[in-house]
Amino acid sequence: MSTRIADVLIPLALDTAYSYRVPEDLGLVEGDVVVVPLGTRETVGVVWGLSEGGGANLKAVSGKVDASRLSPALRKLFDWLAWYTLAPRGSALALGLRVPEPRPEVPRVGVRLTERVPVRMTAARRRVLEAAADGLTRSKRELADAAAVSASVIDGLIDEGALETLALAADPVAKIPDPGFGQAELSEQQHEAARAVCAAFHDAPPPVILLEGVTGSGKTEVYFEAVAEALRAGKQVLILMPEIALTAQFLERFAGRFGVPPAVWHSGVSSRRRERLHAGVATGEVQVVAGARSALFLPFEQLGLIVVDEEHETAYKQEDGVHYHARDMAVVRGKLEGATVILASATPSLESRVNATRGRYRRIVLPERFGGRTMPEIRAIDLKRETMPRGRFISPTLAFAVEDTLARGEQALLFLNRRGYAPLTLCRACAYRYECPNCSAWLVEHRFRRALVCHHCGHIERTPEACRSCGSVDSLVSCGPGVERIAEEVTEIFPGRRSIVLSSDFPGGAERLRAELAAVAAGEFDLVIGTQLVAKGHNFPFMTLVGVLDADLGLASGDPRASERTFQVLQQVTGRAGRGEKPGRALVQTWQPTHPVIAALVSGDAERFYREEARAREAAGLPPFGRLAAIVVSAAEREAAEAHARGMAQVAHPLPGVMVLGPAEAPLAVIRGRHRFRLLVRTEREVDLQCYLRDWLARCPKACGSVRAIIDIDPQSFL
DNA sequence: AGCACGCCGACT
């Protein structure tokens, strides 16, 4: 008398699947979604394994949920993700498990014209009757929109019998994209790249492709051809993008190529719609999903292609809960599903370039701009050779170039990656610096808001009249530039020019900002002063000059990715010049024109940057990428962990309350908390980290379920 | 994640 046992993984912070007895008549299969008793309540879970057992006194599975079954590939993905990130398997599962709430089916109502004429006629009613004159059935909303009336007019006509209601078939979750709809005209280069990408789609095993193309080279059109190829092969496609890149503009472009927009998945999509999409993806009805990171865990039935657009974007990094990088997970999912993966970027991350060089990824390059446009000419302005007017940040050379550009009726962009008015406020009398009380970073002056703001933690205080330290009045000076201060300078040296400051502080929110970006694109401004916000997105056809005010900003931040990030953002922002009819140029103000980042940027030789950066890291004994892990253990484990740490050498650490211990190649830090404390392990390579942690956990078994995080080495995210 | 259990301070 053997019983069937189901090992059920529950989407909670649990690493082990729990065993339940399977009732005879349930007919469970691995991957089924089930309801099981857990403690005093009932929870949903997924059958991770089935076996024949002795039928011990286990609780029984309560029932099967009529939801999509998780495919073996998806279950493997969650297992792998949990293993890789050292997260409990249940937490990994929680990222992708979605259980449909039982909702009453709301029948969609359509209305249609009848023979009956309403007793009283009004202008609004007449418009409705005209719009409905063709006798077709429409939804209330549609008819109201077509006649430009409110829904109550329609209701009135229904009451009078002039319109009749009838049940409407539920509309499809997503429209069917047509791979042959609007084949774009491709340049020779794009064509060649598209052919290579499409050919690779049929390779076995399917490759990971790094599609690298300079700004304006038409990467999107190229990967759209791969999407078309996948659709023709009857496969589903996932396009991952940073949430902010999922714009109406992108959807229109997609619709221009495939006839309809893709299904969209991001945090703003309603839960009802998500549920329908989830189900539609599982049945294969939804063929293309464009989505933010979490779309990675949708239960695709026949996934053939994953595109990761702007693969270098940091938005792909999940920093709370389970720490994962969506780009890397996309590569893993591609492998598990047998799907081709395309990583697209104008400025790839260092690790993707390294992977391409090592032959793990196939590299396809679009070196030129589309439509005969040329890349902007980039020149450095050596600030050591400029005579800067006192209190000014725009050099005479740059000012002259701006004047010249404006005189020709073209636009210029002045780029400074610093919000606010001035990054530092200090007292002339006592040399007191205004620092954040929470994180001791400098407080940034925002003159417009009359406040000092911490860009780290959000702390805000009113700009003081007198020095907080010595009480002197009128002794405070603003040091260094922010975009607001540059705007002030611009009105002084280019009087009468229409200028605008664009940063994430822009008053009026995202809607206003979008409108202003459109206004810039339409040529309604002469000068744009902007932060990183203007580095990508909207195309500005009249912009022919980009001036970078401080190219060195960010190079000395201590972040191991500082060079890479700076290079990427400078490449993007200088690439804004000359995307319209006329060629563009960029002038880059710097104190260190021979710095590898600046030299590579000016020479237009990205290869050189990546090569040198990889070499520099190797020489410094750093890997191209590294990780930090935090383990949270219970108070009971504290002693054992400390005993283990005691045998290790101490190393200084800049973080308050952190004690760093351990050998130099794998230091171990201990942060004391009130009731918990953390162990932070830094290591040179991911593989080492895994080994190190596993070894550590073996000695400290109870800590195993409590490993909380693996994060990139990045002091910012760590703080 | 929820829920129970247990240990402390402060109230009808």
Added chain:
DNA sequence: GTCGGCGTGCTC
């Protein structure tokens, strides 16, 4: 005396 605050640990 007990009510309830939170901190801790368990759930097949």
